[in-house]
Amino acid sequence: MMKEFPLNGMNIDGINKKLEDYGDKDIKNSKGRLFTYFYDPGIPELNDLDKLFLTFSKRNGMDYHAFPSTLKIENDVTAMMLSLLHSDNGSGTFTTGGTESIILAMKSARDTFLENYSGIPEVIVPVTGHPSFGKAAEYLGLKIKRIGVDSNYRADPEELKNAINEKTAMIVASAPAFPYGIMDNIKEFSEIASDHNIWMHVDACVGGMILPFLKKLGSNIPDYDFKLPGVSSISVDLHKYGFTPKGSSVILYKNEKLREHQIYVNAGWPGYPMSNAGIQATKSAGPLAGSWAVLNYLGFNGYTSLAKKTLDAYKKISNGIEKTGYKITGKPDATIFAFQDDNSDIFETGVELIDRGWYPQIQPSNTALKLPSTVHLNISPVHVEVADEFLETISDIHNNVSNNKIKRTEFNKKSSAEDLLKLIKAHPEDKTLFYHILNQIDSKTGEEIFKKITDEDFTASKN
Numbered sequence: 001m002m003k004e005f006p007l008n009g010m011n012i013d014g015i016n017k018k019l020e021d022y023g024d025k026d027i028k029n030s031k032g033r034l035f036t037y038f039y040d041p042g043i044p045e046l047n048d049l050d051k052l053f054l055t056f057s058k059r060n061g062m063d064y065h066a067f068p069s070t071l072k073i074e075n076d077v078t079a080m081m082l083s084l085l086h087s088d089n090g091s092g093t094f095t096t097g098g099t100e101s102i103i104l105a106m107k108s109a110r111d112t113f114l115e116n117y118s119g120i121p122e123v124i125v126p127v128t129g130h131p132s133f134g135k136a137a138e139y140l141g142l143k144i145k146r147i148g149v150d151s152n153y154r155a156d157p158e159e160l161k162n163a164i165n166e167k168t169a170m171i172v173a174s175a176p177a178f179p180y181g182i183m184d185n186i187k188e189f190s191e192i193a194s195d196h197n198i199w200m201h202v203d204a205c206v207g208g209m210i211l212p213f214l215k216k217l218g219s220n221i222p223d224y225d226f227k228l229p230g231v232s233s234i235s236v237d238l239h240k241y242g243f244t245p246k247g248s249s250v251i252l253y254k255n256e257k258l259r260e261h262q263i264y265v266n267a268g269w270p271g272y273p274m275s276n277a278g279i280q281a282t283k284s285a286g287p288l289a290g291s292w293a294v295l296n297y298l299g300f301n302g303y304t305s306l307a308k309k310t311l312d313a314y315k316k317i318s319n320g321i322e323k324t325g326y327k328i329t330g331k332p333d334a335t336i337f338a339f340q341d342d343n344s345d346i347f348e349t350g351v352e353l354i355d356r357g358w359y360p361q362i363q364p365s366n367t368a369l370k371l372p373s374t375v376h377l378n379i380s381p382v383h384v385e386v387a388d389e390f391l392e393t394i395s396d397i398h399n400n401v402s403n404n405k406i407k408r409t410e411f412n413k414k415s416s417a418e419d420l421l422k423l424i425k426a427h428p429e430d431k432t433l434f435y436h437i438l439n440q441i442d443s444k445t446g447e448e449i450f451k452k453i454t455d456e457d458f459t460a461s462k463n
């Protein structure tokens, strides 16, 4: 616990020990235990590339005249990604992650739209679209209009048509959407975008580095990339199925003109003339060099064989889960999926998995959206090795979870955010209370509780 700025420095052993102690309770990715946050190719040799990450992290990509390697590496990475997604004359930028890629695409679309419109532009996003669109809208002063999904959880083209008006600056589709791993009706969306001459963004943050290889393996993947003429921009995270270091994504544009508004320049202050393609000014080249290294180490064939392992693990795990008695949500398109339980409490299953050392995402729903509560798994190549063990665990949980049921804490759905937060804190033994509350109250109050929790967690010297 540190309450004040240290007067004297600590020795190296002390620093190592302290940070290792801090990391004691972090979930460790040994033996494929994580089904989220970490995409594990199971290739120990990739760790040999970490030293490149460290070397290049000391170079500043903000000034590519001083560090010309950073420009060469970035142009290589974006060219590789544009060719993978079937663009001949597109452009792109390396970013810190999906959220930055999405913020930049929305800024480019907004400023292009504002060339001919004054007022608050709107962005149409399916309810399954990632929250980073909402975050970008808050940052950029845009309005998000959410549209629903059809019976297979794909964004509904009819709802899209009804939602479009003269304020629409951008429409969004996901390839696939994170919650259930299901792709939107991207071809129909791109046709609607072309008909209305509206910017269309495809969020392939989670899918962009697995879909091309699943397609090569013969999976039935509908078109989602620059092959479709209506697609203006695509976000792809390399730090997900690209297996590159955290802090790496690309935003890609159909042509250079569309990227124009993304670039910020300032040559009018008394300091150095500054130009930034993305949000950062000073920019560590570590994730960039780390990404170049992994993309080149694996190549198309390497990624295809990893996709094969991922697909094998996905089939085995999802079939096994279904046989156990859970229901897979919709018909997932790639290797990400969610499952639900119509007879028992899926939150208990999720928490029980975590208690037994596995780490899925627990996804409370929102009754207003009529979407189910689920447990979500992202499958990695390494899961092939632990599929049997995982299925034994899930079967045991399914057979026992209803017997283990703890007494559910009662709560009043109409209570204030403050009172609900007090209740959650007063019942640490009820590990699923937070999810149940989120599931049953309006999302505005839910968000208020969540903001308070986050604010309190990040209080200096709280440790």
Ligand SMILES: Cc1ncc(COP(=O)(O)O)c(C=O)c1O
Pocket: 096, 097, 098, 099, 100, 130, 132, 174, 176, 177, 178, 203, 204, 205, 206, 237, 249
């Ligand atoms: C579909 C999708 N879009 C955007 C994001 C945001 O990416 P990041 O966490 O890298 O900012 C995610 C993250 O899971 C995602 O799955």
